[in-house]
Amino acid sequence: MTTISPTMSHRQTEHQDSNPVPAPSPMRVAIIGAGRGGMALLDALHQIRTIQIVGIVDQNPSAPGLKRAQELKVPVYHEIADLITHQELNLVMDVTGDPAMESALRKAVPTGTDVVNGQTSRLLWLLVQHESTLQTELLHAEKLAGIGSFAAGIAHDMNNPLQLILGLAENLTDETDLEAVHLQAHDIIEAVKRTTAICRDLTSYSRRASLRQDCLMSINGKLDEALKIARYAVALQDIDIRKLYQPDVVVKGNPDELLHVFVNLITNAVQAMEHHGTLTLETTATADATRVRVSDTGSGISPELLGRIFEPFFTTKPPEKGTGLGLYNIKNVIHHMNGTIGVESQVGRGSTFTLIFPTETIAGERSAQS
């Protein structure tokens, strides 16, 4: 069995590489300014294992980045002096855009610590924004590419109620018994409702991941929703579906993105099994972590490939069947949710993908990390 855990935050020690390479000591960075720029930097940098954000500071106590920092367990400072002195920083990043700050920092920052500000800082911010936009676009593009594979399932599910409507309507053209007319009209209405529900599920799934705030979601509910969507892409009838749900398991994040993650994992699992086998969906929540496991009894992934599956554009499927972006996008989404994703696999036996998130209580408070 091989376990791989790509780009883990240095805070989470549980999900380790089986053969860890000693990491270079992290670059210690401080962020001055917690507006949009500071927050964007926070989001981008905290995912990188070799960067440690020592702290963030802003004059304005309600700056958005300060709240985000608290969520990410990045220390929040109130005085710049506290943040930049005696911290052995490698780099101070000033994203305030305030020329006065520039000169102040030049005096206050100890020698040996680099400072980035002004236009350099702005360039960095633009790069970070660009990457974030790219990731969002890639996810959406991959989702749309996948929708094509739903065609067979959609056609099947819509043509069936249409057949009933057609048959009933044809019959109604010469039906004289009033009671029969009422019953058949009623059946037509029900068939239309069924078709509407399918359209609604699909249009809902294919729209852009909404830009609304992250919220607390039921993982079990999302898994069930994903099964409904995945049905259009892969035949689930001959798959044994085992659900081992712990009740009330929740996670904070974007519902559209999490749905996409689960649809992807489930369709991958079913495709690996070539339509026969057992799909197991397991959710657990303990005080220190919330786990979601998607397992299949399919062909498995060879050890040489295991390290590459999360790379963008890496795929073993033929061109029509895979963009190679699915797992890359999933990884990005999970990391944005402060989670990790790992995989265990044995050729000929099957694979298990494990997602680990910090545990939320129903009130939305994060538990302390060990």
Add this chain to the structure above:
Amino acid sequence: MSEFKSGFFVGGESCNGRVLVVDDEPDIRKVVRMTLHKAGYDVLEAENGEKAIETINYGENRLLLDVIICDIRMPKVNGIEAIAYFRQNYPRVPLIVLTGFPDTDMATSLLRQGVVDYLVKPVEGEKLKASVARAMEQRELAHL
């Protein structure tokens, strides 16, 4: 099972023939049964390939089945396997495929294998009846 006379017995008044419809969707079985019943056929139903085979092998059905209408995308012995089974074991019973997902390659392949017709849902009642009528003709020819 109610008493039944196959339309194969020329001059049989009670019905024009006996049809087995195989589809996992109850909606489909219902509407096919309704349409064909109105046209004088007796209709049996099966929800998948496995059940279809059971139904055919039960009692007298085997001798009295005139046409099979079958979907392709079904659980447990899917349509393709079922069609192969029918063609092998009941070669004289004509087959009509009724599918929700049109696939030209598959259609050509099936028609070459001797399936009488390849219909795509939703199919109009008239088309379905015409197809079954054509299949019944083939059935009678096969017995001469």
